[in-house]
Amino acid sequence: MTTVKHGFPWNHLIGFVLSILLTLFAVFIAFETDFSKTVIMWVIGTLAIFQALIQLFMFMHITEGKEGMLNVINIIYSIFLALVIVFGSIWVLTSGHSAIH
Amino acid sequence: MTAHTSANVPLEYQTNQNQMNILGFWIFLGAEIVLFSTLFASYFVLEHNTAGGPVGHEIFILKDVLIETFLLLTSSFTCGLAIHAMRNNSKNGLMFWTIITLLFGLGFLYMEINEFIHYIHEGATIQTSGFTAAFFTLLGTHGAHVSFGIVWIALLLIQLAKRGITQVTARKFFIASLYWHFLDVVWIFIFTFVYLKGMVM
Incomplete structure (x- = not known):
């Protein structure tokens, strides 16, 4: 909860850029690296959880x-x-x- | 908290009723997480049962899936901007960013429907195998949620045009924004554990 007037929505912009970067990073890990399939799944699974947390905290303001x-x-x-x-x-x-x- | 207004609290939280509605919607989203988890569970159990039909990496097209992902990610961002405009009491800003959000949502649906048509041409219908049945059920449930969200939010826009930003319309838009962001969260997991997993494994 903040004051009535809000400035530039940095929170949203940072969340958006991070989401795009995490998505591209997941694609990079999946198709451009030589990690084993198990390692790839662990890494992109972790990236997905980070993205979900960004949505929950930076976009949905869960707290x-x-x-x-x-x-x-x-x-x-x-x-x-x-x-x-x-x-x-x-x-x-x-x-x-x-x-x- | 009573119905008196306070400058420090956003409009959508300003009555006890509004706070209860928002809390109730978070509880609904908790139930939605469980609903989607059952569909993910079915998919993970059935994904290898292709019954001679196509497997994931034979039919998934990375470029189209990425376009869908970026459309939905961007719509979640513009939906956040809409609520930001609403908290600055800008009716036009709220209207503008909400319409942009809906356009991205429609773009996503267009891509997804084309994707489904492509799969059916490739011989992967919902009846082909355990894999396609679980796949279409999971993706279809998400797509149905997006479709419902578009209709819901379009109706809210009519209310906004007629009544402006009030405690009631602000609460309704805020709740709809939670719903829209939630659909993006579900998509992130579909993107990772259905598409990327299907193409990597």
Whole structure:
């Protein structure tokens, strides 16, 4: 929460430029380097998380308002659920746990 | 907080009702994260089951995907500028940047529909394999969200033209902006874990 008059939106511009750079960097890592596929996935996965954080903090102002902390807790919990669903599904359905013996 | 206005608080937060609506929308976005996670989970489980149909790197076109990514990234940026204009109490600025945002959104949809038509010509329809079924469901759900957002925000523009920036319209535009940025967050993960992963692995 800031005062009524806002100057040039540097926050948004920096977030935008960073998003573009992170996207191009991910493409560079994926197609122009000789890293193993596992390393590439870890690097571009990390870049994606950084980009999501830029959106949340620089564009969506998640911490803003009286309920800012509540928003953060809510989103962290949702991300936890998302990770459980994604990795749990992969684990259960690809490592033989679903096989009928 | 009561309904009295305070110069230090943006208009969209100025009533208790507005604060509750914004908090409620964040909780909805939490549920949306879980919804998309189930679609990502299905995709990761099914992506190797191509049933003799095409695999990802045979049909994905990096250039088109990058254009879609930049269109959506830019629309998220202009959407931020729209809210910035709104907080400077500039109705014209809010109107202008919102219309730009919608145009980028429409550009994204145009590219995505062409992409889907290209896949269908390549023999990858939603019924082809587990991979294409999960792919089209995930991408289609995101595209449907973008389409819904465009209609929603276009209707908000009509309200803005009629009523100007009030506590109510400011709150509605702010909530719509959260929705729009969220769609960009989802796209980042689609771009990385569907397209880049599909072309690299």
